[in-house]
Amino acid sequence: MEAHIAKEQREETLQPDALDRTVERYRQSGSEQDLEEVMKAGKALIRYFARLYAPDQSQEDAVQCGYEGLLKAISQYDPAYGTRFTTYASHCIMGEIRHFVRKEAAFCRPVWIVQLQKQVNQTIEERLKKGEDVPSLQEIAEELNVQERGVAEAMRAGWVSLEELDLSRFRNQRYESFRLPIEDKILLRQAIARLNKEQQKLIHLLFYQDMTQVKAAEILGITQRQVSRLLKRTLHNLMRYIS
Structure with missing residues (x-):
């Protein structure tokens, strides 16, 4: 999954400045043509969140939810908020896709997986609150000190059973003093269970x-x-x- 995300990120580079410019043109013109340009400019952002939160078989449904979030952002955005449009749209798109995931994901998740998923969400939200660009999978992994493939595998939880997850992918990137590595935490939690x-x-x-x-x-x-x-x-x- 992480290779798939990285490949598509290269093919569809996030361009927040371009999205901001097209929205500004649409706000001035109100034309359907400019609205279509906004939707095209927002495609990479939508697909980024769809790939992060939904597995392959559900990504197109997640993408549709993402477009609903983008339309909501277009209709509700006000420059007086003091934030760029891309930041506001990211919250709306992510919110719609996460709502879809909560509704559709069928499998229970262990507490440690839920905590890791929350950390992923918090990392993205904190970057957006600071007015920074949406972080890449590599940046999220670095922030959480978890290997990229571990982050990607964690986001599959809920869509597949725990038995289908590759727990060997959950490893820290670097050693931190006085902190148990994530792979040892998983082993300990499994033993306690x-x-x-x-x-x-x-x-x-x-x-x-x-x-x-x-x-x-x-x-x-x-x-x-x-x-x-x-x-x-x-x-x-x-x-x-x-x-």
Whole structure:
């Protein structure tokens, strides 16, 4: 998918200045010909978001939603907003396509995938708020410290089952001190998911909420000694699942 996005980005280069100019001409003339030019100028922007958020088989539907977003931007944009048209249109196009994705994507996504997708969205939105151009897949990956193919694979989640995702693609670009690499986080989360409910709750209380064994025992309704024995079995199982 990431190669497909990169290839089409070369073929359809985003040209925000050209889009801004064609919109300004249309605002002055109101002619159908100038409106058609706006739609042509916005094609690359629409296809960028469609490729990012929707898989191949759904991209054309996503593109149609993107054009609806562009038309909405054209009708609602006001220069008094203090932002360029391309920035405003990006929000509208992205919003329509993401709405389509939420409605059509059929598979559940694990929490860590949802968080990564949110980070992708936030990276794009923060760039737009600063008045910068829409970031490329490479720039998003660099910002999140995740390899490009991992970002592309994450955006497929929801459209396909977790079993169909290639989890080996989720890797950090660079090592960061005191931070667990994303590939190790995935491995750990998969191992925790294999524990029984009581063991999962114990892990959450002790390591995510930083509780003492005494406090965890109160919540679980068992003794501190039982917590200690349960923790020993839990860690043993985790090591077995990870290895």
